Amino acid sequence: MRRRRQIRKVSINLLLLSCLGLNGLGAVILPPVKTSGVSVAEAVSSKADSSDQWRFTKAIEPSGDAAYQDFFLDEEVYQHANTNLSDLRIEDSRRQFVPYFRESGEAEQKEQNISYKTELTLKFNKNLETTFDYRVIPNEENRDIQGSRLEFGLPGEAFLKHVQIYGGYDGNTWEPLVKGDLYRAGEFAQSGIDLGSNYKFTYYRLVVPNNAEKLEFGLMKLIHKTATVNVQDFTRQRDPVYEMKQDGQKTQLIIRNDNRLKVSLIRLETTGNFSRTYTLYDDSGRELGTVGGSKLYRLDFKDSRIAGTDIILQEPTTALYFTIVIENRDDAPISLQGVHMEYLVDKLVFPADGEGPFRLVYGNSGAVAPQYDIVSFKSHIEGEKIGTARLGPENALPEVSAISSTGWRWLTGALGFNAVIIIVSLLLILVLIRKLNRK
Structure with missing residues (x-):
């Protein structure tokens, strides 16, 4: 009886020692070492970013043998990338990131x-x-x-x-x-x-x-x-999905922007004569500023038509939808035949003399915009011969990669290491107790 009490006492002491001390021991074994402000776990994660953090990829197909290539982003990239495009990366055949600089149609629009x-x-x-x-x-x-x-x-x-x-x-x-x-x-x-x-x-x-x-x-x-010519190079058009609703003496025209494009102009195709005021709102209900006042009009002369049905935004916006509220007063709603939309795109320029083929990866909500030295040489590169590349079809990376990079990332850190050590130690203690009880 006395021997069993001693065995139980030793077992309890070992259990307390493992619970109280192994966490500290783990910290000694694997401290969160910092390397240039980034922990070891984060450094390992960043190295694997190209395969387990990004959700979409597109092949980049260069043209010619120019040392630098450029390409415009398409609607699929805007749909799945971060709104501020902070997650755009170019990879070479070794899955190493290639530096680039971005030219924005939004910036080109700010003309002098x-x-x-x-x-x-x-x-x-x-x-x-x-x-x-x-x-x-x-x-x-x-x-x-x-x-x-x-x-x-x-x-x-x-x-x-x-x-x-x-x-x-x-x-x-x-x-x-x-x-x-x-x-x-x-x-x-x-x-x-x-x-x-x-x-x-x-x-x-x-x-x-x-x-x-x-x-x-x-x-x-x-x-x-x-900036007139440059803006034209960065401008694209599409016919969006829209719907009209009547609310008393007002017409609500709701225009979809599911791909989160940088919309700069909305054009209404109408018939008849009218003169109306309007207000433009984004998806959060915030009023958006427009150029040239807030009037929509269409007047037919004998041999010509005067129309002002273009809504030009002061600042391009990526709202998921827009609402144009048109004041009809006692008149009938305007006769709308269609809606056109202009949006601005971005262009990426990168050195193509590395290990090709290259691809664009995107779709990482946690990515921060990269900072490359190539931005400082932008004016010199623009004077060089630049080839025009194009993007291939979009490919979705396996979702299991995204799960492994988020749900199990804690295992690569000190906390995960300590947890494993504690579990193994407890198992060893249980085995030891069982052997002592048998004796």
């Missing part, structure tokens, strides 16, 4: 406008047609004039004129550029004409047919939009 003053050099009428010639005054000597838009001073009365714009270098020889409309209809007016590209003409000519009223048009300024 340069304006030039002008002076009227000639005006004459012929067969009810009025011609105005203007000279552009340079801002600096020995520097080319560049312009992409003309802004005119409009008469005060209501009118609509279909006009023709010409450009020239000496005021004698003219090159036809674009046709456009200038009008004033109540509170609506259009005083500018986009040339469609940047030109270096010193002279511009405005021809106004059927100007029996002899309306005067003074060229107020020539504008150089520095």
Whole structure:
């Protein structure tokens, strides 16, 4: 009896010793060593990120033998990547990350406008047609004039004129550029004409047919939009899914953006004559700012149509859906035929002289945006020959990888190691107790 009490006492002491001391022992055996601010467990995890953290991948197919390649992201990437694109990575054949820099259509949209003053050099009428010639005054000597838009001073009365714009270098020889409309209809007016590209003409000519009223048009300024061409390169279009609801004297137009694209413009295809105010909200109910006021209008003239049904956002947004609330007052809802949407895409540039083939991986909610030295050399790389690559089909990585990287990651740390040691020790103690009891 006394021997059994001694055995039980020894067993209890061993059990207490293991429970109280093994945690500390484990800490001694495997401390959370830090390497450049990252623990050993985190370092191991980051090395395995390319295979067990990212959920989707796309092959990158380079073109030519250029040392640098670029490619635009597509809708599938925006749908499954983080909203801020912090989880984008490029991998080589060894599953090592390849540095890259990103060019954003959103950044390109923030253009800087340069304006030039002008002076009227000639005006004459012929067969009810009025011609105005203007000279552009340079801002600096020995520097080319560049312009992409003309802004005119409009008469005060209501009118609509279909006009023709010409450009020239000496005021004698003219090159036809674009046709456009200038009008004033109540509170609506259009005083500018986009040339469609940047030109270096010193002279511009405005021809106004059927100007029996002899309306005067003074060229107020020539504008150089520095980012016009770049924005076009980063702009894509699609027809989104939408639905309309009536709420008393208001129409709610709900537009889906399931792929979380960077929407910059919404265009409504309508019929009939109307003039309405609207408010635009995102999926959280926050009002979004728009360019050019909050009016939607469509007015039919005898031989032309004046329409302002483009909703241009001040800042692109990735909201999952938008709600346009249109104030109808006592009028019937507008007749909507369709909705178009413009969105901005991003471009990635990377060195392709490494171990190919390359692939893009994405879909990691915990990833932080990488910081690469290549960003500092961006201006030099843009002067090099850059090939245009393209993305292949999307492939989903096995879900078991995602489970193993989250549900069992604790085993790679000190806590997991200590837990295993304690369990093994308890089993050894139980075996020891059983042997002592037999004796």
